[in-house]
Every structure is written in C-alpha cells, then in structure tokens.
Amino acid sequence: MRPAPARVGDPVDAIDSPALVVEIDAFERNLAAMDAFARSHGVRLRPHAKTHKCSAIALHQVARGAVGVCVQKVGEALALAAGGVRDVFVSNEVIAPTKLARLAALPSDVQLAIAVDSVVGIERLAAAIQASGRQIDVYVEIDAGQGRCGVLAAEAGALARQVVAHDGLRFAGLQAYHGGAQHLRSVAERETAIRHAVAMATAARAAVTSLGIDCPLVTGAGSGSFLLEAASGVYGEIQPGSYAFMDADYARNAPLPGSPRFEHAVFVRSQVIARHAAHAVVDAGHKSHAIDSGLPTVWGRNFEFRNGGDEHGLLHPRGDEPLPAIGDTVWLVPGHCDPTVNLHEHLVAVRGGLDRGVVEAVWPIDARGRLD
Structure with missing residues (x-):
C-alpha cells in the first residue's frame, strides 16, 4: 500500500x-446545495457512494441530511459499514449466495436494502436472510430506459408479490434509475429520457398496487437528472453521487434550469x-x-x-x-x-x-x- x-x-x-485532492470548501458547498435542494423539494437524499467509496465522506453526507447511501457492490457495503455508515442500499442485483451471506451477516444495527429483478435473486436473498434471522428492505428494479438490469414495468407486481411471500424480506418500493440519461448533453435529451423513466415508474407502481401491495417509495435519479425526477411527483428519493465532486464530464452537460450549480x-x-x-x-x-x-x-x-x-x-x-x-x-x-x-x-x-x-x-x- x-x-x-x-x-x-x-x-x-x-x-x-x-x-x-478534495478542495473541501467547494465540496462542502456542493453537499449543502444538494441537501437544500432535497429539503425544498420534499424528497429524501440517498447519495451514491460509488463516487467516493469513502466512509468519512458518507458520514459527512449523512450528517448534512442524507438518509443513507447507495453502493453497487457487497464489498462496498461491508467497507462502509465497517467505517460507521448505518444505512446502506445495494442498488444492484446480487446473485451469488456467498455474497448474500456476507451481506446478511452485517451487524443488526446496519439498515440494509437491496435491488432485485428476478425470482432467482429473491429466492437466494430470502435463503440468506432466513439463515441470518434479520430483515432487509427489497426494491424491485425496473428498466427505466437504459436496457441494463431491471424488469419491464408490467412485471414489477409479480416480483413484488414474490418478495412479500418471504419472511425477512420487506417490499420497500421500486428502484428506477436511468443511468444512460445522466450524460446526455442537452436539456431536451435528458427531459425526454426522464419522461420515459417517470412513465415506466408510474406504470410499475400501478402494477404493484393493483395486486393490493403498497408501494412505499420510488427511488433513483443521478447527478445529471435529479431535478427532473424530484419534480415528477413520482420519485420520493434521489440518488445522485458525482455532485459532491463534479468531474469534467458532468461539467459538459447543459445545466437544467433551476438546478443547483x-x-x-x-x-x-x-x-x-x-x-x-x-x-x-x-x-x-x-x-x-x-x-x-x-x-x-x-x-x-x-x-x-x-x-x-x-x-x-x-x-x-x-x-x-x-x-x-x-x-x-x-x-x-x-x-x-x-x-x-x-x-x-x-x-x-x-x-x-x-x-x-x-x-x-x-x-x-x-x-x-x-x-x-
């Protein structure tokens, strides 16, 4: 090392x-601007820690109002939890039973959540959680337009039903992140992409509630589009990450009117x-x-x-x-x-x-x- x-x-x-090097004065202004935005728009802020991979920064974000953080990997969740972070959402699919067992073995005071998009993923998660004796929040991920992970909106209800059928799994809502929209340069392109994401999230929520299952939350959004999801009335939580550092590529985006700088x-x-x-x-x-x-x-x-x-x-x-x-x-x-x-x-x-x-x-x- x-x-x-x-x-x-x-x-x-x-x-x-x-x-x-982090220029901490600018960094703190960035955190304050995003926290103020989330409060003023009535949405929860859950920054994505894959940006910084650092428990000290995650704790700074939580201290300023974030409800917790997102990660993409079980290893990231374990590292940040060891550093004192107590609310972690693995906003990605995890299929390997060994990884799910490591996640489930985290201390009980760590609030855990995970995304799923398959019956296999749900069953393997349920087995790991049952063995640990804990409970975990589960978000059904929908394909919001990127064509990566996530089910079609119409399939979300069936997966939610699978989740609630298992002890230890609590259906917490929908993960609806459109990563492909974040670096579309023009405002019009991002608006079009997020309109589609909002429509998919709306349809997926309807598919869930039509089965008599409550859908408490739709979560998603990134540093290039969060204003649009927050204004939709559908998303209750946003997951921007790069705003804390603001790299050269994000700076090439045309700013959304009304968005913090x-x-x-x-x-x-x-x-x-x-x-x-x-x-x-x-x-x-x-x-x-x-x-x-x-x-x-x-x-x-x-x-x-x-x-x-x-x-x-x-x-x-x-x-x-x-x-x-x-x-x-x-x-x-x-x-x-x-x-x-x-x-x-x-x-x-x-x-x-x-x-x-x-x-x-x-x-x-x-x-x-x-x-x-």
Whole structure:
C-alpha cells in the first residue's frame, strides 16, 4: 500500500504527486446545495457512494441530511459499514449466495436494502436472510430506459408479490434509475429520457398496487437528472453521487434550469517533470485518472491535456499561455470521478484553496477495489 501522500497540517505544495485532492470548501458547498435542494423539494437524499467509496465522506453526507447511501457492490457495503455508515442500499442485483451471506451477516444495527429483478435473486436473498434471522428492505428494479438490469414495468407486481411471500424480506418500493440519461448533453435529451423513466415508474407502481401491495417509495435519479425526477411527483428519493465532486464530464452537460450549480471539488495534483520547446510533461498518466469519459482538463491554466501513457500527461499550451516550469504544480480535473477514485488509496482534503490551502484531513478510500 502506498503511504499517504500528505499529513494533516501540510501546505498544499507538500502533497506528494500524483495525488487525489478534495478542495473541501467547494465540496462542502456542493453537499449543502444538494441537501437544500432535497429539503425544498420534499424528497429524501440517498447519495451514491460509488463516487467516493469513502466512509468519512458518507458520514459527512449523512450528517448534512442524507438518509443513507447507495453502493453497487457487497464489498462496498461491508467497507462502509465497517467505517460507521448505518444505512446502506445495494442498488444492484446480487446473485451469488456467498455474497448474500456476507451481506446478511452485517451487524443488526446496519439498515440494509437491496435491488432485485428476478425470482432467482429473491429466492437466494430470502435463503440468506432466513439463515441470518434479520430483515432487509427489497426494491424491485425496473428498466427505466437504459436496457441494463431491471424488469419491464408490467412485471414489477409479480416480483413484488414474490418478495412479500418471504419472511425477512420487506417490499420497500421500486428502484428506477436511468443511468444512460445522466450524460446526455442537452436539456431536451435528458427531459425526454426522464419522461420515459417517470412513465415506466408510474406504470410499475400501478402494477404493484393493483395486486393490493403498497408501494412505499420510488427511488433513483443521478447527478445529471435529479431535478427532473424530484419534480415528477413520482420519485420520493434521489440518488445522485458525482455532485459532491463534479468531474469534467458532468461539467459538459447543459445545466437544467433551476438546478443547483456544483463546483469542481476533486483534483489530481500533478507535477511538471519535463519541459520542451512546445510542451511540458506531468507525472500523472492514466494510472492516476480514468479516461473512459475523456481525458482530464487542466484547472486554471489554458493547456490542452494529451495522453502520454500510463505515467505521463502532456501539456500543450493554447494561445499565449506560457509553459510551466519543471517542478510546478498542475491541477487536473478528472474526466470521470468514480473510477478515478478507485485508482487511489487516499483522498487528501485541503482547506483554503488549491494555491495556499492546508491539508485538513487524509481520508482512506475504504471501498477502493471492492469489486466483490
């Protein structure tokens, strides 16, 4: 394991590079903006912790009003619960009996929920829960438009009936997340996609209630669309994740009218290690930032970042921007924060800005690499 790249009290220039840095003032403003939005719209906020994979951040979110967090993997749930998080929703299908048994073995004071979209999944979950003697909330996942997991809306009632037939399983509602809508660039495209998601959720809820089963909650939404789900009158809970950090790819979306504005709050600190006639080289290649959603952007300087391979990034100036000197710090905004976080072992929290800030905390990324 790599040693922590900084210590509490270090000046920002002392942070080893490459390192993943949270500008904590912007981060806290992002949390406050989303919390205020959820309260004003009468919806519950359950942030998705796959963004940060960090129990310290999850506890910050809960302290500010979140009801709990979402995760995608059992391993993430175990790691965050070990870090003190007490309300965790695995918003994904889990089929392996060994994984379900590990989930069911969590301490009884951890409020658990999970998504299902098959009879097999329900039966295996019921067996694990029965063996543990606990109860778990179960959400039937519907395909809200992405074509990934989730049943058709008309099939939701039959699955809900399967859930309520098992002791230890409590039907808690519907999971209706449209991941494919989050990065549609135009407002019109996202509005069209979420209209479809709302229609599917409405139809699925009707399929459930037609069987005499109460549907307490529809949950879903992400950082690119949460305003639309919240305004629908159908969703009672939203699950945005990236809003806390706001990566370069989300910043390319046209903002929804009336939506809070979120600031970039996570950066890769890199250092110039070589300088040539037309470009400079930094020590942050794609082993330090994910490139599935594009290359990082350069913060506060007019450079184009080009891929230099595993360990290097190439900076090409635009216009009259002078090349940085060897040893200079260059801050990068990652294209996609979720997988970028998974490449690091610590988040360095800096208070007071990236120029003259001081390290306030070093947070372990507890759920890093928890693909199980």
